[in-house]
Amino acid sequence: MNKIMVEGINKNMDEIIERWITRMKEEKGERFFHFMPDHLVEKTSREFAVLMTSNINESSAANTERISDFTEKVVRFGWAIKFVNKAIDNFSDVVYEFLEEKEIINESNLRTFNLIFRNWINPLRESIIDAYSTEWERTVSLQKIALQELSASLIPVFEKISVMPLVGTIDTERAKLIMENLLEGVVSQRAEVVLLDITGVPVVDTMVAHHIIQAAEAVRLVGAKCMLVGIRPEIAQTIVALGIDLHEFTTKSTLQRGMQAALGMTNRAIVEVEAN
Amino acid sequence: MNARIPILKLNEVLIVSIQWELDDQTAIQFQEDLLNKMHETAALGVVIDLTPIDFIDSFIAKVLGDVINMTGLMGAKVVITGIQPAVAITLIELGIRLNNVMTALDLENGLDKLYKELEA
Amino acid sequence: MNFRSSVEIITEWDIVAARQLGRNEAKKAGFGTVDQARITTAISELARNIYLYAGKGKIEIERVSEGGAFGIKIIASDEGPGIPDLRKVMEDGFSTSGGLGAGMPGVKRLMDEFKVSSEPGVGTIITTKKWLH
Ligand SMILES: Nc1ncnc2c1ncn2[C@@H]1O[C@H](COP(=O)(O)OP(=O)(O)OP(=O)(O)O)[C@@H](O)[C@H]1O
Ligand SMILES: [Mg+2]
Numbered sequence: 001m002n003k004i005m006v007e008g009i010n011k012n013m014d015e016i017i018e019r020w021i022t023r024m025k026e027e028k029g030e031r032f033f034h035f036m037p038d039h040l041v042e043k044t045s046r047e048f049a050v051l052m053t054s055n056i057n058e059s060s061a062a063n064t065e066r067i068s069d070f071t072e073k074v075v076r077f078g079w080a081i082k083f084v085n086k087a088i089d090n091f092s093d094v095v096y097e098f099l100e101e102k103e104i105i106n107e108s109n110l111r112t113f114n115l116i117f118r119n120w121i122n123p124l125r126e127s128i129i130d131a132y133s134t135e136w137e138r139t140v141s142l143q144k145i146a147l148q149e150l151s152a153s154l155i156p157v158f159e160k161i162s163v164m165p166l167v168g169t170i171d172t173e174r175a176k177l178i179m180e181n182l183l184e185g186v187v188s189q190r191a192e193v194v195l196l197d198i199t200g201v202p203v204v205d206t207m208v209a210h211h212i213i214q215a216a217e218a219v220r221l222v223g224a225k226c227m228l229v230g231i232r233p234e235i236a237q238t239i240v241a242l243g244i245d246l247h248e249f250t251t252k253s254t255l256q257r258g259m260q261a262a263l264g265m266t267n268r269a270i271v272e273v274e275a276n
Numbered sequence: 277m278n279a280r281i282p283i284l285k286l287n288e289v290l291i292v293s294i295q296w297e298l299d300d301q302t303a304i305q306f307q308e309d310l311l312n313k314m315h316e317t318a319a320l321g322v323v324i325d326l327t328p329i330d331f332i333d334s335f336i337a338k339v340l341g342d343v344i345n346m347t348g349l350m351g352a353k354v355v356i357t358g359i360q361p362a363v364a365i366t367l368i369e370l371g372i373r374l375n376n377v378m379t380a381l382d383l384e385n386g387l388d389k390l391y392k393e394l395e396a
Numbered sequence: 397m398n399f400r401s402s403v404e405i406i407t408e409w410d411i412v413a414a415r416q417l418g419r420n421e422a423k424k425a426g427f428g429t430v431d432q433a434r435i436t437t438a439i440s441e442l443a444r445n446i447y448l449y450a451g452k453g454k455i456e457i458e459r460v461s462e463g464g465a466f467g468i469k470i471i472a473s474d475e476g477p478g479i480p481d482l483r484k485v486m487e488d489g490f491s492t493s494g495g496l497g498a499g500m501p502g503v504k505r506l507m508d509e510f511k512v513s514s515e516p517g518v519g520t521i522i523t524t525k526k527w528l529h
Contacts, residue, residue, distance in 0.1 A: 137464075173529065179365060180361065180365070180428075180430055183361030183364055183365065184361050186361075186381075187360075187361055187381065190381055192381075192385075214368050214369075217368050217373055218361075218364040218365055218367075218368045219364075220379060221359045221363075221364040221367060221368070221373075221374065221379055222359050222360070222361060222364045222379065222381065223357060223358075223359065223379040223380040223381040223382075223385065223386075224381065297412070299408070299409070299411075299412050300408050300411070301408070330419075330429075330432075330433060330436075331415070331419075331433045331436045331437050331440070332437070333415075333437050333440035333441055333444070333499075334441060334495065334496050334498040334499050334502060335440075335444055335495070337496065337498070338495060338496050341496075360433075361429075361430065362429045362430040362432070362433035362434075363433060365430055365433070365434075366430075366433045366434055366437045366506060369434070369502060369505040369506050370437065370441075370498045370499075370502035370505070370506070371488050371496075371498050371501065371502055371505075372496065372498055372502075
């Protein structure tokens with residue numbers, strides 16, 4: 001019985017895939033099938049079909065290596081788990097209808113085929129969804145690490161003066177990391193003035209400002225001074241508009257000006273010397 | 277009984293180095309001892325070094341803050357030194373800023389700051 | 397199921413015992429120095445509140461895991477007078493004892509999760525968690 005079915009599927013694979021793609025295109029909220037180039041859709045669909053049919057022959061569990069390869073791909077394509085589920089449903093529907101049309105499935109063997117179908121699709125769905133969630137978790141944690149690596153380090157520029165350039169969006173978790181790096185750095189570099197450069201921070205809202213203020217206050221507690229530099233005009237506007245009070249901090253528009261001020265605070269200055 | 281925190285005198289300055297975790301009694305005892313010593317010696321400044329301290333809660337922070345305020349009332353300047361990063365972060369998260377005190381990275385820097393302040 | 401240890405808070409010295417236990421547990425659980433300080437400080441606040449306002453009670457420390465995350469849970473419980481206005485005590489600066497009023501709102505900021513339930517005349521239970529990141 002299985003054999004007839006496998007033959008029926010394999011012989012008509014092209015048409016099955018085509019019908020499946022048509023259905024997937026009708027699904028709402030998924031851009032993959034419309035947006036991606038045809039050959040890529042074709043290739044991914046074929047892989048999916050191979051994956052789906054790989055375990056019909058064997059009564060054993062699905063090929064885990066193939067499953068994880070495939071899920072890694074679809075996660076990267078951004079397929080939602082709902083969509084993956086839908087893809088499995090559609091595939092099994094298409095195959096079922098097809099086998100009915102070809103009269104491989106008929107009144108007399110309906111029961112048996114139902115059972116075969118269930119034993120085929122269910123474990124496969126489970127393994128795919130399992131692999132999907134594992135892959136997804138892995139992706140999320142990788143992204144998190146990448147984001148944390150963005151988080152700034154303190155650079156000793158002159159004796160007693162260090163700079164921390166901040167780049168990218170600051171959320172609560174990153175803010176905590178920044179604060180720790182900043183304070184550990186101040187103590188280990190024996191910095192007396194630190195310049196916090198926010199040139200690369202796209203938005204300064206009350207939350208970000210709050211974290212910056214806290215960082216500056218903590219810097220004061222360990223015994224150094226914190227200066228905020230790189231305040232672009234639009235940032236200055238939002239700071240004032242939001243009513244954020246930065247009066248207790250020295251602020252400078254650019255890193256250069258900040259550096260001059262920092263040298264002044266540590267009783268030094270940059271002097272030009274004549275070339276000879 | 278509790279060990280007391282030693283208070284050293286160097287010229288017009290008192291130096292306190294807190295070497296172990298403060299329990300409530302020791303903290304209160306310290307407050308009293310320091311004020312007495314200030315009075316006895318007519319010191320102009322105090323440096324309190326907290327380098328070995330790995331946490332400060334709101335109670336200890338209040339005692340410290342009170343010490344700072346009282347010392348100010350007696351006409352002396354205070355510098356707190358060696359607050360560890362982890363301690364600074366927890367203090368800020370507790371909402372404690374110790375606004376009215378000078379700070380320095382370590383005892384040496386603290387003494388420098390204090391002498392400069394006293395000269396001015 | 398989980399490893400749990402506890403300290404009865406009866407005398408002032410028990411506050412010291414509770415926070416030392418907390419620091420050890422936090423270290424064993426793999427928290428960094430800053431989080432160790434946060435956890436120790438939070439325990440100190442809760443234990444002192446028990447001592448000051450309820451007379452006696454208990455601090456329990458437990459390792460927890462939830463949905464793949466690992467962390468530490470602190471339960472501070474007492475059968476003291478309870479807290480009549482929960483909203484008020486979470487405000488910075490509110491104190492009935494001339495303290496800084498930093499304890500309760502501070503613990504909430506130091507930790508990741510924070511829950512109080514209190515009934516006047518019955519007692520107070522505060523549960524707070526910190527997750528390993
Ligand atoms: N376990 C408790 N039982 C009864 N009342 C409590 C309890 N814990 C706190 N409170 C009440 O909540 C108030 C606020 O507590 P919180 O710890 O925030 O500040 P505090 O203890 O007054 O001062 P600080 O902690 O800054 O030294 C206390 O003054 C007290 O009235
Ligand atoms: Mg309290």
